[in-house]
């Protein structure tokens with residue numbers, strides 16, 4: 515066995531052991547129960563930085579034993595709290611809606627992934643996390659990929675609570691040309707198209723550095739930083755790709771794209787350090803959905819687009835130096851809808867709003883080892899978990915996974931979803947089906963306008979057509 519293979523094997527074994535250990539903790543209580551620091555949020559309100567990776571696999575962060583260099587994400591885990599059962603939706607658009615509204619995506623008009631021809635957007639009566647923090651006196655900044663409506667102005671980031679936006683509106687860009695399908699410019703700053711040179715991941719880091727350098731330290735801020743990395747096309751500076759080629763890495767393009775994202779995270783953390791802001795900043799990192807088949811999500815089953823754990827259970831860490839116990843692990847199930855109430859509460863903001871939240875304040879679980887706040891977690895209208903039981907009622911055809919088959923798993927006993935108990939436990943299936951049927955009554959689709967005229971346009975953003 516050569517060195518690379520040995521490393522891969524050892525990493526896989528470590529991950530397997532860790533997951534087994536996790537299921538024991540989940541059964542027995544809460545790892546943090548007697549070890550937490552008491553957290554008081556009295557005093558100065560924290561800043562928030564949320565880094566969102568795009569399609570990063572469960573196994574790829576170095577802190578999970580992955581073979582890509584991610585020292586900055588590892589540092590966040592080492593200095594913060596690892597969220598070991600942190601769930602999202604299986605694809606980009608709905609996860610981003612969950613994060614920004616604290617509500618399940620099917621209620622916000624975003625159950626489906628927005629294609630480039632899509633003229634709809636996240637429903638405009640939804641209050642966003644940026645709206646809520648702005649109401650609480652925060653400066654709100656978004657750097658990166660939106661994917662919640664790319665055409666009408668009312669759906670764009672500056673209209674959804676962000677004081678500043680820089681980045682892309684749609685789902686995919688070329689990292690260097692910032693074009694979709696080699697045709698449509700998708701790079702913008704505050705509602706204006708931007709034509710510039712540079713690698714998107716590093717441009718995002720540079721914009722963040724500039725803003726942090728200039729920021730008024732008396733004004734709290736929320737930075738939402740959803741990178742387009744490591745989503746395809748997997749592009750990175752040649753010297754980084756060559757490093758992984760020389761190591762014999764099975765997917766050097768992916769590895770380099772991920773490493774560069776980690777480098778950008780490090781630059782932004784350093785910018786906070788330089789201004790003396792890190793101690794008063796909550797930094798969170800997660801992926802938006804599971805990895806694709808290559809590199810995969812070993813040892814979880816399934817991939818992006820599937821409701822299996824590999825599609826919806828993602829690497830996630832949260833750090834607040836001096837406030838959260840360094841190097842601790844939370845094994846309670848949490849969902850990305852929880853970020854909204856958790857952050858707004860820490861900010862001293864108001865959660866009073868007409869549309870009810872699905873997210874729960876997860877701070878007592880994260881900081882004090884309290885039981886998880888959820889009786890159930892909904893992954894979309896085709897999958898739900900209540901307690902340890904997870905039902906997958908429908909799914910897309912994906913990498914050999916068959917749609918139209920009912921699956922029932924006990925996630926605590928069977929975290930890799932190997933043993934479908936649906937035929938053995940019809941009453942449990944019925945109970946969970948009834949819950950999904952209830953949630954389906956809450957769905958709100960987003961109406962689309964007629965197709966984008968003269969598709970493909972030269973730039974996304976209807977009002978930006980004449981600005982190029």
Ligand SMILES: [Ca+2]
Pocket residue numbers: 568569605606745802803
């Ligand atoms: Ca994604």
